[in-house]
Amino acid sequence: MTNSRWSVAALLLVCTIATPAAAQDRPVAGRIKVATGSAFVVRDGAQLPTQVGQLVYESDSIRTGVDGKIGVTLNDDTRLSLGPNSELKLERFTYAPADRGFGLVLRFVRGAATYVSGRIAKLAPGSIRLETPAAIIGVRGTTLAISVLPE
Amino acid sequence: MKRAGPLGVALAIAAVSTAAACGPKRISLPIRQGESLTVLLPDSDTGQAGDARVANPFGGVELTSERDAALAAANRAPVLGTLSEADIQKIFGDALSALPPPPQRFTLFFRFESDALTDQSQALIPDILTAVKKHVVQDVVVVGHTDTMGTQQANYTLGLKRAMMVRNILVDAGLDGSTIDVTSVGELDLFVRTADETPEPRNRRVDISVR
Numbered sequence: 208m209t210n211s212r213w214s215v216a217a218l219l220l221v222c223t224i225a226t227p228a229a230a231q232d233r234p235v236a237g238r239i240k241v242a243t244g245s246a247f248v249v250r251d252g253a254q255l256p257t258q259v260g261q262l263v264y265e266s267d268s269i270r271t272g273v274d275g276k277i278g279v280t281l282n283d284d285t286r287l288s289l290g291p292n293s294e295l296k297l298e299r300f301t302y303a304p305a306d307r308g309f310g311l312v313l314r315f316v317r318g319a320a321t322y323v324s325g326r327i328a329k330l331a332p333g334s335i336r337l338e339t340p341a342a343i344i345g346v347r348g349t350t351l352a353i354s355v356l357p358e
Numbered sequence: 359m360k361r362a363g364p365l366g367v368a369l370a371i372a373a374v375s376t377a378a379a380c381g382p383k384r385i386s387l388p389i390r391q392g393e394s395l396t397v398l399l400p401d402s403d404t405g406q407a408g409d410a411r412v413a414n415p416f417g418g419v420e421l422t423s424e425r426d427a428a429l430a431a432a433n434r435a436p437v438l439g440t441l442s443e444a445d446i447q448k449i450f451g452d453a454l455s456a457l458p459p460p461p462q463r464f465t466l467f468f469r470f471e472s473d474a475l476t477d478q479s480q481a482l483i484p485d486i487l488t489a490v491k492k493h494v495v496q497d498v499v500v501v502g503h504t505d506t507m508g509t510q511q512a513n514y515t516l517g518l519k520r521a522m523m524v525r526n527i528l529v530d531a532g533l534d535g536s537t538i539d540v541t542s543v544g545e546l547d548l549f550v551r552t553a554d555e556t557p558e559p560r561n562r563r564v565d566i567s568v569r
Contacts, residue, residue: 238497240458240569260495276456280569282499284461290452305543315394319453323402323460339394342414342430349408350399351421352450358392 233264236300237281245272268296285325293318309334322351385439397427461569462489468562489568502542505561517542524564
């Protein structure tokens, strides 16, 4: 009995480790919905031109150049956008309603951005943290515009 | 690195106390290096502003009304003010114009221990198709749910079966199946909280998000 229980646990563990969430070994966070001008996803230090429809993953950044704009919808229906010369990092994204797993950490690095809260803000507002170099923003169901001029 | 003299410090303290005493005021723009500006906007669905708290180790302020703004720097407490509509457009107009449209959500309900939709839910299918076709890139998430009758494993399978059935209805109606994400959470995300082994029609459902 104990033995078989351990086998099940071991099997589950193996499955968890062996099954990547997607092509990347990080969870999908959302999808690019708007991309104009110079618009990029930064992944593992590489700046990749982005286009509408592309997936973004936890710990990706989105970045725009002087003529760029980006709009993203995350899997919990959170919406984000960047104006020109802007950057935002998807530091953490967990949306697993079945496991009660929720978390959203966004780092606003520079430029102008907007944030419209999604399902995580309704289900677990305490798990959301929006960071700028100068402050931390806690939200419930909220639409915000955030501008950052780094040092 | 330039240090503020005693007079500078005194002026800074006076400025902070004045700001605190006078409540919301006009924030000086453009923001300077090291500063960040957070502005509360009305939610597009309700037209009402939500609320947010902007804080750092030196203090915090609450944004509770439309156009409330917090100006923050790493070495002092955030300051509360308000921004004019013109300033919001000037600073955030481009970003606001890139915001994706709000996702639309639909919930379809099922007959008891069946993968057949209720008549009312069947009638929603054309609305879902219309919603999808409004988007340039099709992106549909279909999540199957069950009530608590039966085992978790069986309900996971039943939820997936229901979600697949909804997917097939949408594909038959002309949507691209490769952009429909199908998952199940079985009995783990109840719409109505019930005990185990409880039949509940409102928990037998498929949630669809069109975005």
